[in-house]
């Protein structure tokens with residue numbers, strides 16, 4: 427069941443404000459602002475070349491934005507004053523009584539993962555193919571294990587603190603493998619898994635870092651209908667049972683419309699629509715943008731969008 431409230435305005439975990447990214451003369455993202463609600467599944471959609479991956483790359487520190495602020499609030503108690511104070515200070519983040527805030531546009535990619543708690547997967551799967559499935563999930567928890575070793579040879583010496591951390595890392599890995607139905611493949615090389623299973627393993631690996639925000643770049647790409655349905659179930663479980671906020675880029679409208687609490691639509695780097703799935707699905711600007719894609723895709727898009735009028739506010743409230 428999709429949530430009915432507009433959580434993204436009430437309690438945003440991520441606020442992207444006036445984000446602009448230029449590559450020479452090309453404006454890939456143009457003065458874009460949107461919020462991601464805490465505990466929501468938020469989809470970023472739009473035709474090819476709309477700027478979706480560029481936004482992801484800015485949020486996760488792979489690109490330094492030309493302009494704009496990207497604020498991650500790790501808890502709901504962050505006040506606008508605390509955010510303004512951090513922005514003025516020139517610092518990257520603040521953790522304290524006023525809540526934890528991270529200005530991602532100021533942070534390096536590895537710090538965004540380790541310190542701010544943003545994990546991501548890529549359009550092209552990036553697993554360690556020669557390592558086993560289990561090892562891929564243990565490597566993801568490397569930072570935690572390094573901390574437990576005291577950044578010394580504590581691991582080799584088998585210090586109790588390290589042993590406990592290693593045991594906990596294994597438990598976390600096994601739990602996620604069970605959840606993504608890969609426990610029976612734990613000792614197989616990751617490269618031997620079928621494509622859909624590799625996608626699930628990538629998501630499990632990102633989750634092992636215990637993120638606040640999970641960014642998924644086209645998680646349904648290349649999946650068959652059964653695997654897509656399994657992915658939907660997994661993403662809803664992550665949201666509902668772990669409270670992880672999910673931001674995804676996805677072309678598969680079946681997946682997007684079924685699981686998203688909130689959808690943001692980009693076209694030529696600008697936001698053209700922002701709302702719930704029923705609102706976005708019936709927005710003429712969105713339909714026009716999608717009908718601008720290649721001719722052979724038009725019918726698919728019309729069918730996927732199931733064009734029908736959005737409920738009025740009164741109808742929506744009555745549900």
Ligand SMILES: Nc1ncnc2c1ncn2[C@@H]1O[C@H](COP(=O)(O)OP(=O)(O)OP(=O)(O)O)[C@@H](O)[C@H]1O
Pocket residue numbers: 449452454472473474475476477478479480481
């Ligand atoms: N590193 C880069 N250098 C120059 N131009 C880039 C770079 N990255 C992206 N672009 C350009 O920015 C625009 C937006 O690209 P982007 O990959 O963000 O779109 P997208 O919406 O993710 O597309 P797709 O759905 O095809 O993945 C495109 O015109 C692209 O060619």
